[in-house]
Amino acid sequence: MPPGEQLVELLRAALATLDERLPPPRPLEALPLLSRAVIPLKDYAQPELWQEAGALLHELLRGPLDFLLRRLEGNYITDAYGTDPEIIELFRPLLEFMYYRWWRVTTEGLDYVPAQGRALLVSNHSGVLPWDGAMIAASLYLHHSPRLVRNLFLDWFSKIPVLAPGFTALGQLSGLHRNATHLLEAEELLCTFPEGVKGIGKPFKDRYRLARFGRGGYVQIALRTGTPIIPVAVFGAEEIYPLMGSIDPLARLLGMPYFPVTPFFPWLGLLGAMPLPVKWSITFCPPIDTQQYGPQAADDPLIVFMLNEQVRHTIQRVLNEKLAARRSLFW
DSSP, X not given: OOHHHHHHHHHHHHHHHHXXXXXXXXXXXXXXXXXXXXXXXXXXXXXHXXXXXXXXXXHHHHHHHHHHHHHHHTOOXXXXXXXXXXXXXXXXXXXXIIIIIISOOEEEXXXXXXXXXXXXXXXXXXXXXXXXXXXXXXXXXXXSTTOOEEEEEOGGGGGSTTHHHHHHHTTOEEOXXXXXXXXXXXXXXXEEOTTTHHHHTOOGGXXXXXXXXXXXXXXXXHHHHTOOEEEEEEESGGGTSOXXXXXHHHHHHHTOSOOEEOSSTTTTGGGGGSOOOOOOEEEEOOOBOOTTTOGGGGGOHHHHHHHHHHHHHHHHHHHHHHHHHOOOXXX
């Protein structure tokens, strides 16, 4: 029997054993004895307490085992883009913790994002790893509709075996023009980062100074599809990994655009990859109407340049205002 089939049979047997030997699964809030803040020592002699413990253990074990079994059997559903709702919900506790607790994100201008229909979010890029895209997506998923934001990630991420499938399952796609056009024509909410590698690989001394926005490819796509452009300013992400430099030979060896060096990474190993708990803010700015120009404007370099600079200056202005008003990195 192939190893995959052996694992499937093992998981089925484990689930059957749980159902046979443990009480029916129940969440902690449904267990009156175990859910108390303090459990008196004498209660540990009660059979009912241990019945509840068995039910809780069943609850904690069954979910992950059942999830893994369905994955191995191919018994799950994705949309046309590979988005997996179960994977999104699996990562939701992590996103909520990072959003509410670790970075204490505040948002402004959520009402500018339509509850339905196409829109193109255009944001500054920073933070070494794409946490900014994750927090933009979290702000809308948790507070607005909820809407699923599809971030366009850099092409080199698609070469990383684990990250690329994970991003796809979470609704993110490679930043190809055909992907962006197809998504907007399907009335999806899209987010792009025109700074690209120059943004996330920005030295700490250049924080909150926007890099060049390229040639405005996203503007051309917005014009051709009649999509409103919503500038987004992410403030706080520049300091989560203070980038001091790059080990270029190692980056070339690994096929990466750069290999980050921070005060903590790679010196502390994986512990050094823990982002600093800097307070964030995300500002959604008023949308820019592209329909007034018509799709033919996508071939007009002057209009493309003008809109590209308008978006860039809008984001830079908000970042400057936030920087001037900041009193502390962490509060």
